[in-house]
Amino acid sequence: MKKLLALSLVLVVLLFAAGCAGAEEEKSEITIGVVVYDEFDTFVGQLMDVFMDSVSDAMAKNGIKINVIRQASAGSQITQNDQVEELIKKGCDVVCVNLVDRTDPSMIIEAARDADVPVVFFNRELVIQDLDSWDKLYYVGADAYDSGNIEGQIVADAFNSDESLDKNGDGQMQVVVLEGEAGHQDAIIRSEYSVSTIMNSGITVDKLESAIANWKRAEGQTKMARMLDKYGDEIEVVLSNNDDMALGAIDEYDSRGITMDDRPVIVGIDGTDVGLEAVQNGTMLGTVYNDKEKQGQAMVDLAVALALGQDPDMPDLVDGKYIRFPYARVERDNVSQFLER
Ligand code: GAL
Numbered sequence: 514m515k516k517l518l519a520l521s522l523v524l525v526v527l528l529f530a531a532g533c534a535g536a537e538e539e540k541s542e543i544t545i546g547v548v549v550y551d552e553f554d555t556f557v558g559q560l561m562d563v564f565m566d567s568v569s570d571a572m573a574k575n576g577i578k579i580n581v582i583r584q585a586s587a588g589s590q591i592t593q594n595d596q597v598e599e600l601i602k603k604g605c606d607v608v609c610v611n612l613v614d615r616t617d618p619s620m621i622i623e624a625a626r627d628a629d630v631p632v633v634f635f636n637r638e639l640v641i642q643d644l645d646s647w648d649k650l651y652y653v654g655a656d657a658y659d660s661g662n663i664e665g666q667i668v669a670d671a672f673n674s675d676e677s678l679d680k681n682g683d684g685q686m687q688v689v690v691l692e693g694e695a696g697h698q699d700a701i702i703r704s705e706y707s708v709s710t711i712m713n714s715g716i717t718v719d720k721l722e723s724a725i726a727n728w729k730r731a732e733g734q735t736k737m738a739r740m741l742d743k744y745g746d747e748i749e750v751v752l753s754n755n756d757d758m759a760l761g762a763i764d765e766y767d768s769r770g771i772t773m774d775d776r777p778v779i780v781g782i783d784g785t786d787v788g789l790e791a792v793q794n795g796t797m798l799g800t801v802y803n804d805k806e807k808q809g810q811a812m813v814d815l816a817v818a819l820a821l822g823q824d825p826d827m828p829d830l831v832d833g834k835y836i837r838f839p840y841a842r843v844e845r846d847n848v849s850q851f852l853e854r
Contacts, residue, residue, distance in 0.1 A: 542578040543820040545813075546600030546608040548593055550637060552585035554728060555757050556783045556803060557611060557636060563809030564609075571817050579817065586613050594620040601628045606820035609633045609812055615698065618643050622650065631819040635812055638698045644834055649819070652835050653812045657699045659840045660782050660801045661706025667780055667799040667842060668707070668750055669714035678778060680749050686716050687749045689740050690723035691733050691758040700725075703754045703782060721748065726758045733761020734768075741765060748777045756781035756788025756800055763796045784843050784851050792848045802841040802851055811836045 547564065549557050565581065572579050582600060586593035590613040600608050601624055608630060612618055615637045622643065625632045631649035638657075644650050672678050672686060679686065688708065693700035704723060712718050721744050724736035733753065740748065753759035759781030766776050773795070781788050784802035791797035811829060815836070818825040829836045843851050 540577065540606075540821055542580070543606045543817065544580040544582065544604060545816045545820060546582045546584070546597070546603070546605035548584040548586060548596050548600070548608070549611040550586055550593070550613040551588050555730075555785050555787070556755065556805070559785055560636065560805040560809050563805050564812055567810045567813035571813050575817060588613055590614040590617050594624075597621045598624045601625065601630050605630060607631050607633065607816045609635060609816055611635055612637045612639060615639050616696070622646055625649070633812055633815050633819070635808065650834065651815055651825075653808055653815065654837055655803055655808065656837045656839055657702035658706055660699065660803065661703040662710045663801045663840055663842045664703065664752060664780055664782055665707040665710025666714070667801075667844065668752065668778060669711045669716055671778060671798060672716055673714065678749060680746065684717065685719045686711065687719045687721055687744070687747050689721050689744070689748050689751055691736060691751065691753040691762060692723055692725045693728045693754040693758070695725055700754050707752045726761065728755050728757055730757040730761040730764070733758030734764045735761075737762040737765040741769070746775060750777050751779040753779065753781045756783040756785045756791070756797070759797055760787060760791060763791065782840075789843065789848055789852050792843055792845060793852065795845065799842065799844040802843050804838045804840065806854055807838040811838070
């Protein structure tokens with residue numbers, strides 16, 4: 514009986530010690546790896562600025578040290594796979610990945626699963642089958658359908674309230690579309706839904722052409738130049754999948770010295786600093802705000818919780834995996850609100 518009592522006492526002491534050790538293990542320092550598909554993307558660059566600010570706030574709030582190791586993949590998935598492996602080897606507690614090829618995350622998922630390091634994918638949405646392939650994979654982004662619908666709505670409302678925008682008076686809207694990367698979820702959905710929203714508002718759309726300009730301002734200008742040579746002042750609307758390409762189109766109109774009265778309506782998406790300025794000065798009719806503040810903050814909240822081994826029960830988390838924030842309509846009358854953010 515005595516022996517049994519002594520044994521249980523030892524067991525209790527051991528359990529208590531294990532409990533204390535567990536509590537002691539609570540981390541005071543974590544490391545987050547972040548990798549972006551291309552260091553020159555304007556929106557992703559500004560999202561990363563928000564991310565870094567949110568990291569500083571999180572250190573103060575949680576009383577821990579947070580190291581961030583940043584990489585950019587220069588548009589190569591192979592490079593990115595190696596970078597993620599390296600980040601894991603360096604001891605990152607969690608990695609945030611802006612995929613180059615959103616259809617090819619398999620190597621990253623495999624490396625992360627082998628090392629039991631959670632992954633927060635962001636901005637470039639992987640397919641559900643990949644996201645579902647392990648329970649420590651998450652996605653933070655925005656609702657792409659929303660962006661296309663709002664962009665279409667801005668243009669439809671302008672046309673329905675101002676007949677002079679139908680420059681040739683044929684009762685139809687002659688449109689060209691500047692598209693982001695082929696296969697990118699935002700490019701596909703925005704191109705389709707911006708046009709269908711305009712049509713659903715009762716306007717007949719005559720889509721002259723769409724051109725891929727890979728989110729880039731310079732490519733937007735080149736593609737706009739080609740379409741302008743072809744269609745000239747037939748073009749009544751330039752629907753751009755993002756602000757940078759819309760600004761490229763504006764650059765082309767500027768370089769040809771075409772005055773505002775003779776230009777089409779130009780709209781973008783993102784609400785980058787330069788995009789908002791263009792809305793403010795009237796060269797862009799409107800944009801659709803891609804909420805980098807909420808996305809950057811959510812990425813950090815999620816990454817910190819995962820790195821600390823906590824359950825990430827955040828209010829915006831859908832199906833335990835997705836966080837998608839809504840977009841907002843920006844025009845000249847409310848642009849100052851967004852410039853202040
Ligand atoms: C989109 C954004 C684009 C570009 C792209 C990169 O959400 O609107 O400007 O940044 O992401 O994946």
